[in-house]
Amino acid sequence: MITLYQFRHSAFCLKTRMALHAKKLQYRVEEVTPGIGQFEIFKLSGQKQVPIIVDSNDQIINDSSTICEYLDKKNENNPLFPEDPILFAQCKLIEDWADTTMATTCRKALIKSAIENPQLRTALLPDEIPSSVKSIVDKLPFKNLSKISNVVLSSKDNLELQKLLEALSKSLINKKYLVGDSLSIADISIAAQLSLLKFPKSAGPILSGEGSQEYINNPYLENLFIWRNNLEEYLFSANSQ
Numbered sequence: 001m002i003t004l005y006q007f008r009h010s011a012f013c014l015k016t017r018m019a020l021h022a023k024k025l026q027y028r029v030e031e032v033t034p035g036i037g038q039f040e041i042f043k044l045s046g047q048k049q050v051p052i053i054v055d056s057n058d059q060i061i062n063d064s065s066t067i068c069e070y071l072d073k074k075n076e077n078n079p080l081f082p083e084d085p086i087l088f089a090q091c092k093l094i095e096d097w098a099d100t101t102m103a104t105t106c107r108k109a110l111i112k113s114a115i116e117n118p119q120l121r122t123a124l125l126p127d128e129i130p131s132s133v134k135s136i137v138d139k140l141p142f143k144n145l146s147k148i149s150n151v152v153l154s155s156k157d158n159l160e161l162q163k164l165l166e167a168l169s170k171s172l173i174n175k176k177y178l179v180g181d182s183l184s185i186a187d188i189s190i191a192a193q194l195s196l197l198k199f200p201k202s203a204g205p206i207l208s209g210e211g212s213q214e215y216i217n218n219p220y221l222e223n224l225f226i227w228r229n230n231l232e233e234y235l236f237s238a239n240s241q
Helices: 011-022 036-045 064-074 085-116 118-123 131-139 142-152 155-171 185-194 219-238
Strands: 002-006 027-031 052-054 060-062
Touching (some): 002 011, 011 064, 011 085, 011 219, 036 052, 036 060, 060 064, 064 085, 064 185, 085 118, 085 155, 085 185, 155 219, 185 219
Antiparallel strands (some): 002 052
């Protein structure tokens, strides 16, 4: 069985979990504690970033894109990468944009939201942190950092991402998938990063529906979040762990 080393709320780890479910592969999760736990996975893999998977043949693979390619070859059913060269190129371009430009802006939006929202900030802390410590973090004067939150996410980056996501939302009104007629790495990559803007059910009851109010309250993105929710529900219910 595959072992996935992850941070639960990492979009790239969610991307990996979605790919595992799409490929109908059995796996177990090892939650990595930020800091101390990263030294352990460094001993295992030679690097500190997650996700990392260890296959039953002791093969160790890191980086969500490389992992998804590995999983796609491991099980030929439900391919994540189209054979058609044009569709394949479209998928890879969308995946690359989601993993870089979109990921950076979404992460900044989440940081901005966490600075402004003490409940969200506390909910994002690792489960291993005692509730007494979490309550202290909740009471810290982060409101004094409101100016910093605006620096974290520039208006230009924010507007550019919203425009692109609005276009994607519109394109999905009468479609189930971003590229072609079946689920692909393009869908999984976009859906995973959206979790940082509005957390899905898979994030747990405390975080579900939380996120960046600018994006959550944008009516033109409602369809995109519904699409993401439907996609996750299909994947996780079809091959529950």
